[in-house]
Amino acid sequence: MARSRRNVPQPKEHSALSIDNVSKSYGTAPALDPISFDINTGDRVALIGHNGSGKTTLIRIAAGLLDSSTGSVSIGGAASGSMSARAALSFIADQPTFYDDLSLWEHMEYVARLHGVEDWEQTAADLLGHLGLYHRADDMPNRFSRGLKQKSAIALGFIRPFDLLLVDEPFVGLDAAGKEALLELLADATSHGSTVVVATHELSFVHTVSRVIALRDGRLVYDGGTDGINVDGLVRTEDPAGEHDGEQH
Amino acid sequence: MYLAGNLSLEALSRRSALVSQMKFAVTLQDIRTVVLLRRQLSQEHMRVKPWVKVPRIFRRDIIVGRGLRSLMHFPWRRIVRMKLLTMTAAAALVMAYRGTSPAIVVAGLLLFIVGLDAVEPLSQEVDQPDRTDSLPIERGLLMTKHLIVPAIAMTPFLLAGVFTAFVLEPRTSTIAYGFLVGIPAVLAGVAGASVNAVKGAPDPVGGANEGLALPPEMSGMGTVLRAAFPPAISIIGCLPVVALQHSVENGSLIFANTFRTSLGILLVLGLVAGWVRQRDAIRIWFRNAQTTAKTSKAEGN
Numbered sequence: 250m251a252r253s254r255r256n257v258p259q260p261k262e263h264s265a266l267s268i269d270n271v272s273k274s275y276g277t278a279p280a281l282d283p284i285s286f287d288i289n290t291g292d293r294v295a296l297i298g299h300n301g302s303g304k305t306t307l308i309r310i311a312a313g314l315l316d317s318s319t320g321s322v323s324i325g326g327a328a329s330g331s332m333s334a335r336a337a338l339s340f341i342a343d344q345p346t347f348y349d350d351l352s353l354w355e356h357m358e359y360v361a362r363l364h365g366v367e368d369w370e371q372t373a374a375d376l377l378g379h380l381g382l383y384h385r386a387d388d389m390p391n392r393f394s395r396g397l398k399q400k401s402a403i404a405l406g407f408i409r410p411f412d413l414l415l416v417d418e419p420f421v422g423l424d425a426a427g428k429e430a431l432l433e434l435l436a437d438a439t440s441h442g443s444t445v446v447v448a449t450h451e452l453s454f455v456h457t458v459s460r461v462i463a464l465r466d467g468r469l470v471y472d473g474g475t476d477g478i479n480v481d482g483l484v485r486t487e488d489p490a491g492e493h494d495g496e497q498h
Numbered sequence: 499m500y501l502a503g504n505l506s507l508e509a510l511s512r513r514s515a516l517v518s519q520m521k522f523a524v525t526l527q528d529i530r531t532v533v534l535l536r537r538q539l540s541q542e543h544m545r546v547k548p549w550v551k552v553p554r555i556f557r558r559d560i561i562v563g564r565g566l567r568s569l570m571h572f573p574w575r576r577i578v579r580m581k582l583l584t585m586t587a588a589a590a591l592v593m594a595y596r597g598t599s600p601a602i603v604v605a606g607l608l609l610f611i612v613g614l615d616a617v618e619p620l621s622q623e624v625d626q627p628d629r630t631d632s633l634p635i636e637r638g639l640l641m642t643k644h645l646i647v648p649a650i651a652m653t654p655f656l657l658a659g660v661f662t663a664f665v666l667e668p669r670t671s672t673i674a675y676g677f678l679v680g681i682p683a684v685l686a687g688v689a690g691a692s693v694n695a696v697k698g699a700p701d702p703v704g705g706a707n708e709g710l711a712l713p714p715e716m717s718g719m720g721t722v723l724r725a726a727f728p729p730a731i732s733i734i735g736c737l738p739v740v741a742l743q744h745s746v747e748n749g750s751l752i753f754a755n756t757f758r759t760s761l762g763i764l765l766v767l768g769l770v771a772g773w774v775r776q777r778d779a780i781r782i783w784f785r786n787a788q789t790t791a792k793t794s795k796a797e798g799n
Contacts, residue, residue: 312632313631313632314627314628314631314632330631332634332635332636333634335631335632335633335634336634338632340632342628346626346628346629347626347629348568348622348623348626348629349544349622349625350544350567350568350571350618350619350622351564351567351568351571351622352546352571355564355567358557358560358563359560359564360633362560363560363561363633363634363635364633364634387546387547388546389544389546389571392543
């Protein structure tokens with residue numbers, strides 16, 4: 250007979266991403282006021298805000314690439330920057346960087362195999378084909394144009410397994426086909442149970458998400474659903490009549 | 499106009515900007531930036547098509563495979579330069595053997611420059627910290643594994659060096675002693691360059707700017723020491739030739755003395771590899787110890 254689990258402690262459910270009282274200041278200049286929120290597994294979230302609102306700072310802290318001044322970040326219960334957090338998190342930066350000495354195909358192998366993916370070749374070929382990069386696989390991505398670099402970074406972000414995908418301004422520099430391919434990849438990731446957080450101004454993406462988090466001048470000014478919100482107003486520098494100020498989640 | 503090489507004004511302006519940046523990098527003793535800017539100025543790009551494809555068996559360990567793939571993209575100019583520098587270093591070591599001991603400084607510095615090219619895969623990891631720090635592998639382990647390929651890659655250059663020594667000292671024993679002296683020397687070149695690359699990696703405890711709070715005299719001395727340390731390792735690697743020269747002069751145990759010195763140097767290089775592996779842990783431990791000491795002092799007051 251199976252043992253009853255009623256009195257046995259259940260494993261704690263961790264949020265895919267937990268931001269707890271995170272703030273950042275550069276010297277005396279504050280970049281991010283203390284912010285807290287949790288993102289559940291499988292959520293599709295847009296992080297929006299005007300230029301300089303703190304989106305990139307927040308997303309880089311969440312990715313473990315920037316130390317916060319206060320607070321902590323955990324990814325699936327693991328501290329941001331730890332090995333298990335790195336294994337669970339895929340981060341696509343707004344200004345992608347590549348090794349000077351490897352071709353795109355060699356980048357794909359390196360990233361995939363370091364994440365334990367040994368049968369990476371077919372996935373890499375499919376990804377590059379989907380993004381229209383297959384014919385450039387043997388070229389050096391460091392010499393690509395802005396758009397092709399962005400597509401290469403997206404391919405590298407998706408070649409490895411992840412539970413949480415953090416993407417910073419992925420649509421900048423992409424052509425229409427690239428945007429469509431990225432939207433399909435993001436939809437595919439969430440359909441497979443991954444959590445996706447995208448910092449963007451791209452309204453076509455914002456309207457597809459279940460939750461919007463808006464920052465203004467380093468403060469969290471909106472956290473909630475997309476129904477009836479004025480996205481355009483939230484990304485402007487001026488206060489949109491204050492109607493969306495304050496957390497709603 | 500002739501000296502300007504028929505370049506457009508835009509190209510000349512770009513080159514002069516690069517030269518200015520290079521001058522600034524030199525004042526900061528930032529050797530990696532100087533190397534990168536020099537490559538840009540001389541249009542030295544990596545080959546798109548590799549010399550040969552790295553067979554799957556050599557890519558069983560992906561970090562070693564990545565290093566080999568990097569070497570296969572080296573432009574021919576870089577390979578020729580590395581070979582010429584190694585041969586010149588070998589000639590300097592022969593001079594040291596003939597009695598001009600300070601020539602080991604020249605040999606060490608030349609091998610350090612060769613090492614800077616050889617440790618390219620490691621330098622690439624340091625240059626792209628965002629990418630490296632997103633990989634699910636400890637930075638120390640990643641960087642230590644990146645030492646394997648440059649060490650192996652020095653073999654053809656070592657052979658060229660031994661050949662040069664044999665041409666200058668045409669005796670059978672030159673080959674044996676060439677390897678005995680050459681192996682620690684070329685590995686020390688790689689070790690010095692590796693230390694130079696790794697010290698540019700982000701500080702694991704985020705205290706990279708702490709030195710700025712020091713008085714200028716202390717800060718300046720620290721900068722000079724930090725810049726001089728990597729080439730010094732490469733120069734130390736050339737010491738076995740001095741042991742060889744002294745043993746020959748004194749007629750004492752020539753092979754035994756040279757072998758012992760080479761072994762000692764190899765042990766030092768092992769410590770350098772250990773430092774690369776444990777650098778982050780050492781820094782974290784040191785910073786924690788400092789914090790504990792400060793706290794204890796404050797509580798004592």
